[in-house]
Amino acid sequence: MTAAAPRLSPSVTHIDTWLFDLDNTLYPASSSVFPQIDAKMKAFIGSFLGLSPEEAFALQKKYYRDYGTTLRGLMLNHGLEPDAFLDYVHDVDHSALDHDAALRAAIAALPGRRLVFTNGTVKHADRVLEKLGLEDLFEGTFDIRAADFIPKPQRQTYDRLIATYGIDPTRTAFFEDSHINLKTAAELGMTTVLVRSGPDHAPLSQVDPAELAGYCHHITDDLAVWLADALADLGLSPA
Incomplete structure (x- = not known):
């Protein structure tokens, strides 16, 4: 299931921290x-x-x-x-990943802080970001080692991320391909964006739509397009 990006609400104007999952989010799940x-x-x-x-x-x-x-x-x-x-x-062939000019321009223009939050490793994240041409756009990567090997969606890992970077979850937008990982984020007050760019581990058809709407505030099948719309609502444009 994929869905076109919905119109943003004015509430996005309060966001000052942009938090991104890595795999199947910053690159499409259709990648190899x-x-x-x-x-x-x-x-x-x-x-x-x-x-x-x-x-x-x-x-x-x-x-x-x-x-x-x-x-x-x-x-x-x-x-x-x-x-x-x-x-x-994580010793895999990353050659299927290419520089994504549209995504780079959109992320580069986001006002505030930009972070990666992954259940993978910093080493893997660095290789992916380099291949995508995004390696200089993020303040840091909070990885599975920083989480003491306790993964998303465990609340204590989100708490550790928040403490490490001193972020305000109510002023944070979190982008993820796993709706399960967005539930904890929403409970903390984050604005959540479900990125649907390929097969998902837990099909949304198995989730009650009313429940999903409670913690997935936005759904998109194209991250770069969603971010461009967000920038427009903020009176900005991709860099």
Whole structure:
């Protein structure tokens, strides 16, 4: 399911911090990058636990649903040391990513602070941002290590992010491809934008529309277009 960007409300004018998820948000979920990571997670689990590909895949998805990341489930249930896993699954071919001039222009023009908030690593984020031509536009990246390996959507990780950067959640817009991760953000007072640019782990058809509307304030299938509309509402234009 995808949806055209809705008209913005005037409430966007109070935003001074722009917070972005990385994978499947700053680049489209139709890209080949995250499927590579997904396949490498399955291969790692199979080797680590001696499981068949089918068993590894099932466990991978169960842990993602239950713990927010497959890594967290492996750490809690199997004593996995995270570095080997993270280094392996993020060692992928990023050549499918290209500089996105429209997205760069829109992000560069946003007034205030810009941050990346990812369940991946800073190393992976740096490689992605460089390939997209966005590497100089963000103040920092709050990654899974900064979160002490406790992933979104856990409240304590959002609290740690807020404390680390001293941001006001009521003046923050958060962009994510996972509606589950937006729920915690909305509870903290953030303005939320669900980015739908490809397949989603939890189809929206399985979510009650009234409930979804309570924490996904905006939905878009094109991040650059949504940001351009936001800039227009602010009386600005892409850089």
